[in-house]
Amino acid sequence: MTKKNHYLLIAPFFIVVCLFLLLPMLFVLIDSFKTEQDVWSISNYIEIFSNPFYTQSFGNSLDIAFKSMLIGLGISLLSAHAIHSSGKRLGKIALTVTNMASNFSGVPLAFAFMIILGNNGVITILFKHLGFDLISIFNLYSKIGLIVVYVYFQIPLGILLLYPAFDRIEGSYKEAAFTLGAGKWVFWKRIGLPLLFPSLLSTSVILFANAIGAYATAYALTSGAFNLVPVRIGTLVSGDIFLKPNMASALSVILASILLALNTIGRRRLHEES
Amino acid sequence: MGTVTVKALSKSYGDLNVLNKINLSIEQGSFVTLLGPSGCGKSTLLRCIAGLIEVDEGEIMFGDEEVTHLLPQKRNIGMVFQNYALFPNLNVWENIAFGLKVQKLPAEEVKDRTREMIQLVALEGKEKSLPSQLSGGQKQRVALARALVLKPKILLLDEPFSALDAKIRKTLRLQIREIQRALNITTIFVTHDQEEALILSDEIFVMDKGEITQFGSAKSIYTQPANDFVAGFIGHYNILSPEQFEGFSKFDHKEGRFALRPEVIKISHAPSELHTRVTAQMQVKDVILLGSILRYIVSDRHTKLLVDCLYEDETPAFKIGEQIYVHFEPEKLKRIG
Amino acid sequence: MKNRKSSALMVVMIMVYMVIPIFFTVIYAVSTKWQITLLPEGFTLKHFYSLFTNIRFYRAVGRSLSVSIISIALSFTLLLPVIYMGKVHFPWLTRIMRFVSMIPFAISGVILAVGLIKLYSSGPLAISGTVFILIGAYFVVIMPFMYQGIKTSLDNLEVKTLVDAAKLLGATEWETFWKVIFPNLIKGVSVSVLLSFAILMGEFVLSNILVGGNYETIQVFMFWSRGVSGHYSSAIVTSYFILIVAITALILHLNKYDTERG
Numbered sequence: 008m009t010k011k012n013h014y015l016l017i018a019p020f021f022i023v024v025c026l027f028l029l030l031p032m033l034f035v036l037i038d039s040f041k042t043e044q045d046v047w048s049i050s051n052y053i054e055i056f057s058n059p060f061y062t063q064s065f066g067n068s069l070d071i072a073f074k075s076m077l078i079g080l081g082i083s084l085l086s087a088h089a090i091h092s093s094g095k096r097l098g099k100i101a102l103t104v105t106n107m108a109s110n111f112s113g114v115p116l117a118f119a120f121m122i123i124l125g126n127n128g129v130i131t132i133l134f135k136h137l138g139f140d141l142i143s144i145f146n147l148y149s150k151i152g153l154i155v156v157y158v159y160f161q162i163p164l165g166i167l168l169l170y171p172a173f174d175r176i177e178g179s180y181k182e183a184a185f186t187l188g189a190g191k192w193v194f195w196k197r198i199g200l201p202l203l204f205p206s207l208l209s210t211s212v213i214l215f216a217n218a219i220g221a222y223a224t225a226y227a228l229t230s231g232a233f234n235l236v237p238v239r240i241g242t243l244v245s246g247d248i249f250l251k252p253n254m255a256s257a258l259s260v261i262l263a264s265i266l267l268a269l270n271t272i273g274r275r276r277l278h279e280e281s
Numbered sequence: 282m283g284t285v286t287v288k289a290l291s292k293s294y295g296d297l298n299v300l301n302k303i304n305l306s307i308e309q310g311s312f313v314t315l316l317g318p319s320g321c322g323k324s325t326l327l328r329c330i331a332g333l334i335e336v337d338e339g340e341i342m343f344g345d346e347e348v349t350h351l352l353p354q355k356r357n358i359g360m361v362f363q364n365y366a367l368f369p370n371l372n373v374w375e376n377i378a379f380g381l382k383v384q385k386l387p388a389e390e391v392k393d394r395t396r397e398m399i400q401l402v403a404l405e406g407k408e409k410s411l412p413s414q415l416s417g418g419q420k421q422r423v424a425l426a427r428a429l430v431l432k433p434k435i436l437l438l439d440e441p442f443s444a445l446d447a448k449i450r451k452t453l454r455l456q457i458r459e460i461q462r463a464l465n466i467t468t469i470f471v472t473h474d475q476e477e478a479l480i481l482s483d484e485i486f487v488m489d490k491g492e493i494t495q496f497g498s499a500k501s502i503y504t505q506p507a508n509d510f511v512a513g514f515i516g517h518y519n520i521l522s523p524e525q526f527e528g529f530s531k532f533d534h535k536e537g538r539f540a541l542r543p544e545v546i547k548i549s550h551a552p553s554e555l556h557t558r559v560t561a562q563m564q565v566k567d568v569i570l571l572g573s574i575l576r577y578i579v580s581d582r583h584t585k586l587l588v589d590c591l592y593e594d595e596t597p598a599f600k601i602g603e604q605i606y607v608h609f610e611p612e613k614l615k616r617i618g
Numbered sequence: 619m620k621n622r623k624s625s626a627l628m629v630v631m632i633m634v635y636m637v638i639p640i641f642f643t644v645i646y647a648v649s650t651k652w653q654i655t656l657l658p659e660g661f662t663l664k665h666f667y668s669l670f671t672n673i674r675f676y677r678a679v680g681r682s683l684s685v686s687i688i689s690i691a692l693s694f695t696l697l698l699p700v701i702y703m704g705k706v707h708f709p710w711l712t713r714i715m716r717f718v719s720m721i722p723f724a725i726s727g728v729i730l731a732v733g734l735i736k737l738y739s740s741g742p743l744a745i746s747g748t749v750f751i752l753i754g755a756y757f758v759v760i761m762p763f764m765y766q767g768i769k770t771s772l773d774n775l776e777v778k779t780l781v782d783a784a785k786l787l788g789a790t791e792w793e794t795f796w797k798v799i800f801p802n803l804i805k806g807v808s809v810s811v812l813l814s815f816a817i818l819m820g821e822f823v824l825s826n827i828l829v830g831g832n833y834e835t836i837q838v839f840m841f842w843s844r845g846v847s848g849h850y851s852s853a854i855v856t857s858y859f860i861l862i863v864a865i866t867a868l869i870l871h872l873n874k875y876d877t878e879r880g
Contacts, residue, residue: 013707016699023696024718024761027754031733032725038736082632089628092621101629108636110816110862114840115855119639122646122848127653129642136656163636182333183366183424185353187380187431197379201370222728223822227841237728237823244732245827252736259729267724 032263039257051257061239061258068236071150072218075157080211082158083165090166091173102170109163113223120147120156120228148229156224161214168213172206212273216266236262283309283344283434283467285330290339292325299325301491303339307484310465312458314478317488318514323471326488327437330469332356343434359428359466360437364444365420367412373423374399374408380431398426401460418449425457429464436461436468442477454481475515479503487511504542508617512540517576517587519543520617525584529561531611538618543589545613548577548598548605558608565603579607640859647852665853675854678839679861685749685835686818689756690811693764696757698803701768702795705777719765722758730755731827747832755824760814767810771803812869819862 042048055061090101111119123129124147134141146152176199184194222237231238236258243255285307292300300322307313315323328334330341332353341349348356367376377398381391399405402422412420421441428436438457442450458481461468472478478485479499486496487510495507506512512520519541526532526539547553553560563586567578575592577599578585588607590598599605647665649658669675704711725733738751777799784794822837830838836858843851 013703017703017711020696020700023692023754023757027734028721028725028730028758031730031737032721034736035729035733085628086632089625089632091625093625093629094622097626097629101633104633104636107863108640110820111640111859113820113822114837115643115820115858116639118840118844118848118851118855119643122642122852123639129652132654132656159639162632179362179364179366180368182331182353183360183362183368183427184379185333186331186358186360186437187427188354188383189379190354193383198368198370202368216723220726220728223837226826227822227844240728240732241823241827244728244735245830252732255732256736259732263724263729266726266729270720270723 035256035259035263038253039260041253043251043253051254052261054254055257055261060234064234064236064239064258065261067150067234068219071153071157071235072215075154075161075218076211076215078154079158079161079165079214080207083162083169083210084207086162087166087169087173090170091177102167105163105166109160109167112160112221114227116156116160117224117227120152120159124152124155148233150233153225153228153233153235156228157218157221160221160224161218164217165210165214168210169203169206172203176202209273212269216269216273219269220262220266284342285435285467285469286340286342287326287330288340288342290326290329290341291337292322292329292334293337299491300329300336303491303493305486305493305496307467307469309467311483312461312468312470312481313484313486314470314472314482315486315488316472316475316478316514318473320490321488322491323473323488324439327439327469327471330435331358331360331437356435357431357433358435358437359431359433361421361424361428361439361441363440365412365424367420367423367427369412372409372411373404373415376412376423377427377430379427384431394430398430401429402426402456416449417445418453421445421453422456425460429460429466434467436466438468438470440471440473442472443474450477457481479515487514505615506540506617509538512615512617517543517589519546519586521584526559526561527583528563528581529559531557531559534616537616540615540617541586541609541613543576543587546586546588546607546609548579548588548590548607550599550605552606553608555608557610559611559614560606560608563605563607565599565601565605568597568599568601579605643852643859644856646849647856649849665847665849666857669850669853669857674834674839675857678834678836681749681833682819682836685752685756685833686815689753689760689818690764690814692753693757693760693814694768694807694811697761697764697768701765701772702777702799705772706781706791715765715769719762722762726759727823728827730758731824734828747829749829749833751828752825752833752835755828756818756821759821759824760817763810763814763817764807767807767813768803771806772799774806775799775802808869812866815865816862819858 039051040047040049042050055065090098090105093101121128124131124141124145126142126147128147131141147155180198180202181194184198189197220237222241225233225235225238226241229238231242240255240258240262243249243251243258285305287303287305290300290303291298303322303326315326317323325334329336332348332351336349339349340347343356368379371379374395378391378395381394386394399408402425404419404422404426407415407419412423415423424441441457442453445453454477470478470481479502482499484496485499485502486493487502488494489510495502495511497505502511503515506515506518509520512518521539521541523532523534523536523539526534552562561581563579563581565577566580566585569576569578570592573592575590575597577588577590577597579588580586586607645658646652648661648663650660650662650664652658700711700715704715722730734751734755780798781791781794784798785791789797820837821835822841825833825835825838826841829835834842836854840851840854840858843854
């Protein structure tokens with residue numbers, strides 16, 4: 008095979024990547040610096056930081072992402088550990104269920120939670136029968152509700168990311184520590200958690216990025232009513248009420264920067280360990 | 282005290298019976314080896330003694346104290362693992378000092394004892410190195426120091442040298458033996474390498490399929506194998522049935538299995554003059570140089586034998602294809618079945 | 619061991635938690651009415667009946683399956699030469715690819731939609747609203763996962779050594795690739811293919827914004843159905859889930875069978 012043939016074989020991939028990734032990226036960037044009347048300006052960006060409508064969307068997105076990441080990470084950590092120490096058969100079943108659950112996000116998940124925790128949800132009714140009015144403290148279509156739903160899809164991902172780390176860390180390090188007199192707590196404090204830390208960091212970054220960019224779940228749950236960045240971008244570009252594609256581009260640039268930063272940190276850490 | 286007694290110990294994983302009513306007893310200060318092929322249960326037995334695996338049945342005693350269900354932390358043992366298990370986030374000093382810190386000993390004592398150990402295993406200058414920066418031999422010395430610094434009553438070694446290359450292995454073997462003798466600590470060593478077992482042990486327990494098939498001193502195991510398995514595992518025994526001795530004079534046995542060491546068989550150009558000897562005429566099939574040993578593979582119509590001679594003359598005395606005579610004293614033939 | 623029992627308990631609790639939404643969705647799909655009572659008022663299959671007699675459902679499933687399969691196949695076909703070349707001929711290519719494969723994580727979902735819609739709504743390549751823009755977008759979405767899968771697979775095969783060995787035996791590179799490397803590759807890539815498949819079948823934002831009703835995928839259809847009734851939506855979700863699980867199980871099973879044979 009000649010050199011020319013070599014290049015011919017790798018070209019198609021890069022052509023597609025250019026057409027469907029790089030060029031769009033470039034245009035988003037360029038358009039973010041234009042007003043809707045096609046004039047060069049940074050007014051979009053100024054508006055994002057001054058208009059409470061947009062600052063609130065970033066506030067909400069970051070808040071929900073952070074809280075759901077924290078809770079999700081905690082539960083994933085305990086779950087991954089439990090799965091690892093529960094025996095081979097149960098562990099295998101648990102991982103299969105986790106894999107299945109990780110597919111259950113977006114529109115189906117939103118609908119499922121409406122069925123369970125909505126105004127006429129199964130659990131809502133259950134509490135009502137028990138004399139407890141769930142709706143007074145919990146509204147599925149509010150920030151709290153979104154956090155609860157987001158936590159749900161963070162957990163399987165967190166478990167699948169953290170579980171291999173437990174595989175590496177338990178086993179002979181634990182045995183050695185035991186023979187040296189250390190109990191479980193001492194082991195985790197001095198050896199286990201320090202060794203786990205890089206994985207925890209990169210997992211938390213991935214979960215956070217996942218939550219911030221999530222569109223389908225929020226959109227399906229609130230029909231675009233709740234003010235989140237991805238939802239905002241979506242409505243601005245598909246012209247539900249206001250068609251402002253350049254503003255959407257500006258918001259996208261900021262969101263993409265956040266995601267890029269997060270993923271660079273997260274994946275570099277993952278690379279470091281392997 | 283430092284004696285170890287195991288009574289009727291059994292362990293199964295589902296249907297698989299890994300240890301079957303094991304009995305053994307080890308004296309204070311002795312170095313014993315659990316020897317056997319992969320899957321014979323030796324590592325499992327070691328881990329039961331360590332407390333890392335729960336036994337199904339049976340008893341384990343350290344001295345007068347029953348430890349069968351005692352946590353490993355409380356058994357006062359030291360253990361060295363096949364893959365070292367050095368804590369990657371701690372350096373050499375911290376790894377060795379780990380157990381001392383767990384016991385919350387005063388800082389001065391921790392410092393003194395750790396330094397002492399580092400000198401004992403000759404790792405001065407490496408205190409701040411991380412395990413990833415050490416060679417295999419160095420890692421194993423750290424693992425040893427880490428276990429010994431706690432002055433355990435019993436030292437357990439789980440195939441500690443299998444990941445190391447031959448030269449390091451030889452050096453470390455002798456070092457471990459020296460240290461063990463100096464500290465007079467009861468030591469249980471697990472290996473599949475019979476040469477290692479013979480060199481190091483006061484007593485050897487040969488294991489096969491979850492049972493102890495023979496135990497005794499290195500000498501007794503080597504010269505008096507109790508059965509086919511041990512004879513096949515230790516040394517390079519010729520194991521034969523009576524039919525294979527058809528070409529031999531002075532062989533009277535009609536049945537049984539017999540083991541014959543390659544080094545007790547003599548080869549000569551002419552038949553032996555010693556009439557007590559069992560003799561046969563054979564042909565040299567192959568000559569193999571093993572370093573200090575010259576191994577002849579000889580055969581006749583009924584059987585094939587390995588014969589080992591000391592490699593004294595640079596040119597082997599017997600060439601391939603030559604007709605020669607083999608002979609040995611009848612007492613050298615051990616009946617094993 | 620006490621430790622194992624308490625761990626097992628926690629594992630069971632977590633599994634129950636993960637299964638609950640799916641479980642109640644399925645029950646809702648077969649209920650007549652379940653608005654104020656603790657248990658469903660009655661059971662019925664009428665929601666499934668009306669779903670399975672609706673040709674729009676099958677069209678949606680068909681579209682999702684087609685676009686997913688085409689995108690995965692395209693991705694595999696285009697990525698493979700690049701990764702192979704990177705391993706055997708151009709080391710600099712591997713470095714570029716590592717960077718390129720990470721970009722979709724930053725330019726994900728709605729952001730990609732913004733860029734694509736601008737670019738392709740008009741002009742010479744006005745493919746916006748057609749299936750082609752969706753395939754292009756999906757190609758980008760799964761690219762990191764397909765890349766990782768193919769790369770790991772080829773890494774494990776030690777491609778360069780194999781190619782060198784085959785060269786010494788007289789084979790051309792082309793022959794070596796098809797006879798030795800490709801068969802082993804298929805096995806290793808199956809996990810990535812499954813993952814990509816699950817991602818694409820569950821993808822909503824791009825299909826909603828880029829093509830919407832012009833090429834209604836299963837997720838868009840699902841979203842639309844909330845206007846019919848919660849029961850109807852649940853029937854769709856249940857069917858969708860069974861489909862995904864079945865295809866995943868099938869591919870895993872085939873993969874296992876193949877490994878055992880070979």
